[in-house]
Amino acid sequence: MMKLPIFLLLLSLTTQTSLSKVTISVTPTTLQKSGDTVTISWSNVDSPSKLDWLGLYSPPDSPHDHFIGYKFLSSSPSWQSGSGSISLPITNLRSNYSFRIFHWTESEINPKRHDHDHNPLPGTAHFLAESDVVGFESGHGPEQIHLAYTDVEDEMRVMFVVGDGEERSVKWGERDGEWSHVSVARVVRYEREDMCDAPANGSIGWRDPGWIHDGVMKDLKKGVRYCYQVGSDSKGWSKTRSFVSRNGDSDETIAFLFGDMGTSTPYATFIRTQDESISTMKWILRDIEAIGDKHAFVSHxxxxxxxxxxxxxxxxxxxxxxxVASKVPYHVCIGNHEYDWPLQPWKPDWANAVYGTDGGGECGVPYSLKFNMPGNSSDSTGTRAPATRNLYYSFDTGAVHFVYISTETNFVAGSSQYNFIKQDLESVDRSKTPFVVVQGHRPMYTTSNENRDTPMRNKLLEHLEPLFAKYNVTLALWGHVHRYERFCPVNNFICGSTWKGFPVHAVIGMGGQDWQSIWEPRPDHPNDPIFPQPARSMFRGGEFGYTKLVATKEKLTLTYVGNHDGEMHDMVEFLASGEVLSGDDSISVDAGARIGVVDSTFSWYVKGASVLVLGAFVGYILGYASHSRKQNGNKASWTPVKSEDI
Structure with missing residues (x-):
């Protein structure tokens, strides 16, 4: 038997003793539902580094570098003592969790291995300890419940996710516990092989998505509040939710609309998440609760x-x-970050710089199966993946006809989508729905400095603007640019005096994504931080938030609500006669325009300063360490992100 030199033996024993000292515990180890909190505690970490980190793993047997997220131990006030604790709300991924602690120092940072936010990903060379497994109790019913319209006015769709493919149902009635109807939900799922590119089809990005159930509640009375549950006797039922059904006899319309919201996580991960999305949902939930038994829906x-x-x-x-989505229908249209990938079927020459890898290899699959919008639009992916759905559709609610379109698939003259838009707009019954609102992702009009999308805007103007003008679209809403901007009634860049023939365009992509572009500079001074506001741009600003639409047959009102205070920051009114009234006595459009310009100038200076700071490697490391502590502590700091985030 080979004997180790005495100094190596002592080193080995010392290392093992040091590792064995580190303890980690987690409480509780059994949770009931997503959002329940666990507390992870540790002690006896020798020579703690401010970059020591806690990794979240699900499933628990994932390799060290396949974490779903991480927190730096330095986010605990007592970290320098070698002991501390972190509390986290956990989302049910239908598999167990474990937590691991690693030692990591600044000298080990590899700047070539970084996350989407340009921060080096934490190293896994020095594993210290792993917790017991944490799981979710069975029997508490499905999660991720969300509603949507079907093509039938007296129906409501409900979708949810569970961890198996066994039969589930939806039961509903006018009183909690008095279930007058039950309907079995159909079930679908997708596999890793359905993804079209990395990271979606890779071992790090992929996690089992569960089984997606889709039930329909039928024969609903008009404008009545219904209670409902989803699940099964054997696997458990959800708690009771409720919604107000559509009322075709009412001319009142209430909707909450925004784009580009995203989600927030209580940990850092491979890509940047959207903390502002929390406030957007908070204020919309406030507004939904305030309207009581009136019907409303959300548009994302x-x-x-x-x-x-x-x-x-x-x-x-x-x-x-x-x-929110379990109370009111949640409607969507497709964006670049759900779909775009290098081999997408429709990619004309003019779109080479427009369509890229923004979908992360998902090629529309999760979007197509996790939502089920009205209509039957679909496009083949050209792969084994299911066809891309939920591309274009329309419905009436109260006094408004809503149309959803796809800017990521073929919309030019002669395409199926173009024909749908034309036929839909020319068949609107204006005596029933005097107002028409069209919604899509990439904007036809914007004054943001987004040159990459110029070919897209030109094609939208060439092919769709004539339809919007001819068929008197009232309002066109767009996302993609993560700011709010409202235009005059406009056609071919000319402001009109009425929305008839001159739709009002508004960009409402301020739902949560925190990468914000600057506005267009002066053409003859493109490098100066001066951003004049064209006359056609009536109001623009950088505050996150959403819009609220309220309409009757006489008037449609659109208000912009800011996340900072939950108050109105802009308003425009459309009369059925065609008149457009901009703003109110408490809001100055000129002041709003100035705010937008000042905010953009500030953003330009911040970005310029960031480039200078990141130019030095030492500054890069120190800046990263500082950002990481803040990001994992209160997540309130600002960090520049890639331009591809739009």
Whole structure:
């Protein structure tokens, strides 16, 4: 038997003793539902580093570098003592969790291995300890519950996710516990092989998505509040939720609309998540509760979860929206971050710089199966993946006809989508729905400095603007640009005096994604931080938030609500006669425009300063360490992100 030199033996024993000292515990080890909190405690970490970190793993047997997220131990006030604790809300991924502690120092940072936010990913060379397994109790019913319209006015769709493919149902009635109807839900799922590219089809990005159940509640009375539960006797039922059904006899419309919201996580991960999404949902939930038994719905126009191939972020997203989406229908259209990948079927020459890898290899699959919108639009992916759905559709609610379109698939003259838009707009019954609202992701009009999308805007103007003008679209809403901007009634860049023939366009991509572009500079001074506001741009600003639409047959009102205070920051009114009234006595459009310009100038200076700081490697490391502590402590700091985030 070979004998080790005495100094190596002592070193080995010392290392083992040091490792054995580190303890980690987690309480509780059994949770009931997503959002329940666990506390992870540790002690006896020798020579603690401010970059020592706690990794979250699900399933528990994942390799060290396949974490779903991490927190630095330095986010605990007592970390320098070698002991501390961190509390985290946990999302049910239908598999157990474990937590691991690693030692990591600044000298070990590899700047070539970094996350989406340009921060080096933590190293896994020095594993210290692993916790017991944490899991979720069975019998508490499905999660990720969300509603949607069907093509039939007296129906309501409900979708949810569970960990197996066994039969589940939805039961409903006018009183809690008095279930007058029961309907079995159909079930679908997708596999790793359905993903089209990395990271979605890779071992790090993929997690089992569970089974997606889709039930329909039928024969609903008009404008009545219904209670419902989803689940089964053998596997448990959800707690009771309720919604107000549509009323075709009412001309009142209430909707909450935004784009580009994303989701927030209580930990750092491979890509940046959207903390502002929490406030967006908070204020919308406030407004929904305030309207009582009136019917309303939510419209999220593209860039939904920003999962971009990291599948557990879809679980976070649906958990986050459930308090809203289980009360009112949650409607969507597709954005670049749900779909775009290098081999997508429709990619004309003019779109080479437009369509890229923004979908993270998902190629629309999670979006197509986790939602089920009205209509039957679909496009083949050209792969084994299921066809991309929920591309274009329409419905009436109260006095408004809503149309959803896809800017990521073929919309030019002669395409199926173009024909749908044309036929839909020309068949609107204006005596029933005097107002028409069209929604899509990439904007036809914007004054943001987004040159990459110029070919897209030109094609939208060429092919769709004539339809919007001819058929008197009232309002066109767009996302993609993560700011709010409202235009005059406009056609071919000319302001009109009425929305008839001159739709009002508004960009409402301020739902949560915190990468914000600057506005267009002066053409002859492109490098100066001066951003004049064209006359056609009536109001623009950088505050996150959402819009609220309220309409009757006489008037439609759109208000912009800011997340900072939950108050109105802009308003525009549309009269059925065609008149457009901009703002109110408490809001100055000029002041709003100035705010937008000042905010953009500030953003330009911050970005410029960031480039200088990041130019030095030492500054890069120190800045990263500082950011990481803040990001994992209160997550309130600002960090520049890649331009591809739009």
């Amino acid at each position: 126009i593209g860039d939904i979860s920003y999962a971009r191939g990291y599948s557990w972020l879809w679980d976070h997203f649906f958990t986050q929206i459930e308090p």
